Amino acid sequence: MIHLAMATGFLLILIGFYGAVSNRNILRMIVAFTIADSGVNLVIVAIGYMPGRTAPILDATVKAGYAAARIIDPVPQALVLTAIVIGVGVTALMLAYAYKLYEKKRSLDIAKFTELRG
Amino acid sequence: MVKRLGALLLLLAIGGIFTSLLVGYVPDTELNDTARYYAYHTAADIGSANIVTAIVITYRGLDTLGEVTVLFLAAAILGLVLARGRRQAQARRALTPVGELLTTGSRVLVPLIMLLGVYVFINGHLTPGGGFQGGAVIASGVLLLLLAGPRKPFAHSLIAAVESLAGVFYVVIGLMGLVLAGGFLDSRVLPLGVLGALFSAGTIPIIYTLIGLKVGAEFSVMLSDLAETEELG
Numbered sequence: 001m002i003h004l005a006m007a008t009g010f011l012l013i014l015i016g017f018y019g020a021v022s023n024r025n026i027l028r029m030i031v032a033f034t035i036a037d038s039g040v041n042l043v044i045v046a047i048g049y050m051p052g053r054t055a056p057i058l059d060a061t062v063k064a065g066y067a068a069a070r071i072i073d074p075v076p077q078a079l080v081l082t083a084i085v086i087g088v089g090v091t092a093l094m095l096a097y098a099y100k101l102y103e104k105k106r107s108l109d110i111a112k113f114t115e116l117r118g
Numbered sequence: 119m120v121k122r123l124g125a126l127l128l129l130l131a132i133g134g135i136f137t138s139l140l141v142g143y144v145p146d147t148e149l150n151d152t153a154r155y156y157a158y159h160t161a162a163d164i165g166s167a168n169i170v171t172a173i174v175i176t177y178r179g180l181d182t183l184g185e186v187t188v189l190f191l192a193a194a195i196l197g198l199v200l201a202r203g204r205r206q207a208q209a210r211r212a213l214t215p216v217g218e219l220l221t222t223g224s225r226v227l228v229p230l231i232m233l234l235g236v237y238v239f240i241n242g243h244l245t246p247g248g249g250f251q252g253g254a255v256i257a258s259g260v261l262l263l264l265l266a267g268p269r270k271p272f273a274h275s276l277i278a279a280v281e282s283l284a285g286v287f288y289v290v291i292g293l294m295g296l297v298l299a300g301g302f303l304d305s306r307v308l309p310l311g312v313l314g315a316l317f318s319a320g321t322i323p324i325i326y327t328l329i330g331l332k333v334g335a336e337f338s339v340m341l342s343d344l345a346e347t348e349e350l351g
Contacts, residue, residue: 002145010136014129021125050145055246056157056169058313064161071169073146073153078173082185085250085333089192092340096199099347 005046012039026098026108030091037087041080048076165310166243166319174248175322179303183292186332190285193336193343200347216266224266231259239330243319249326253333260338264345272342281335284328291321291328 016036020029049072056074058064098108105112149157156169156177166172174182238245239252263270295304305325311318 003140003143006140006143010133010140014133014136017132018125018129021128022122050147050149057244057246058161058167058169064313067161067169068149068154068157071149071157073149074156074169074173075153077170078178081170081174081248081250082181085185086188088254088337089189092196092344093192093199095344096196100199 002046002049002051005049006043009039009042009046012036012042015039024110026101026110029110030094030098033094034087034091037083037091041083041087044076044080044083048073161313164305164319164322165313166305166322167314168243168245168248170246171243171248171322171326172319175243175325176303176305179292179305179325182329183288183303186285186288186329189333189336190281193339196340197343200343213268216268220266224262228259228262231262232256235259235330235334239326240323241316242326242330243322244314244316249329250333252326252330253335253337256330256334257337257341260334261341264341268345272346274339274342277335277338277342281332281339284332284335288325288328288332291325295321 013036016032016034016039019032019035023029023032053072054062054070056067056071056077058067062070101113102108148154156173160166160169160172164172164176166176235252235255237252238247238255239249242248242252264272291307292303294307296302299306299320303325305320305322308320308324310320317323
């Protein structure tokens with residue numbers, strides 16, 4: 001089960017990378033980056049998972065004293081919570097810059113932007 | 119053609135690394151030292167039933183303040199970058215009518231979505247929720263409003279006031295922790311209460327409410343900035 005989740009995450013990262021390098025349209029590249037982002041989050045959460053354990057929330061079935069033997073690792077979940085939020089911010093910025101680039105050249109084709117070519 | 123071949127080779131190399139990671143992976147059977155510390159000490163020290171919340175708000179509270187700051191910067195830069203596009207767009211083109219279904223549906227759903235968002239961030243220390251998730255839910259309600267009434271004026275000053283006040287109070291609570299408890303953003307300013315009760319875990323519910331309002335406001339500003347940017351002719 002855990003290998004399935006992790007393999008899905010790795011596959012999403014690869015799909016995202018492929019989309020980012022094979023598409024010339026900037027909007028498609030942004031979508032590809034968000035797919036890779038989801039893949040990374042999935043892999044990190046899968047690393048924190050431990051078979052036979054439950055979510056890191058204390059209640060009647062997970063008593064505070066025995067929590068260390070019953071719960072999965074809470075640290076990757078806290079990390080991914082941060083990563084998702086920052087991912088939204090990055091995506092919004094990428095979209096804004098894509099708009100600016102379109103405004104300048106009237107095109108979203110990455111091959112048309114040659115100013116930085118050496 | 120050469121480019122595509124290079125891309126495929128790169129992907130094969132990365133895929134090979136991933137496969138070797140995946141094949142050799144054995145999940146841990148015991149928590150590592152950091153996680154065990156959190157598992158043992160959260161209930162007594164922080165009083166939050168959700169251990170992830172205790173990590174995000176108290177143990178690593180400074181990181182979360184930085185995260186909220188990054189999000190604020192992203193929203194501010196988005197507004198700055200898109201500002202000129204907005205001003206130019208005086209001659210607005212005619213939109214297709216929104217339609218009965220979306221208008222009525224948004225009237226029914228938006229209050230419920232807002233309620234769910236508030237529920238999610240107020241119960242952040244008890245259930246798998248929190249300020250960021252609740253803020254995102256609230257912003258999805260704002261998105262529905264923007265879809266249903268694209269021409270309705272967006273209350274920018276109200277949203278900006280909510281956002282700045284939430285940020286200021288978040289930092290003030292953090293400073294109170296410096297004076298009244300163990301350090302900056304220490305949540306033990308208020309009594310810890312009973313584990314699992316709504317009013318427990320010190321200032322965590324207050325901080326998560328403020329984060330929820332702030333994140334909801336920031337996402338809403340991002341959405342309205344993107345929505346008000348007109349299509350280029």
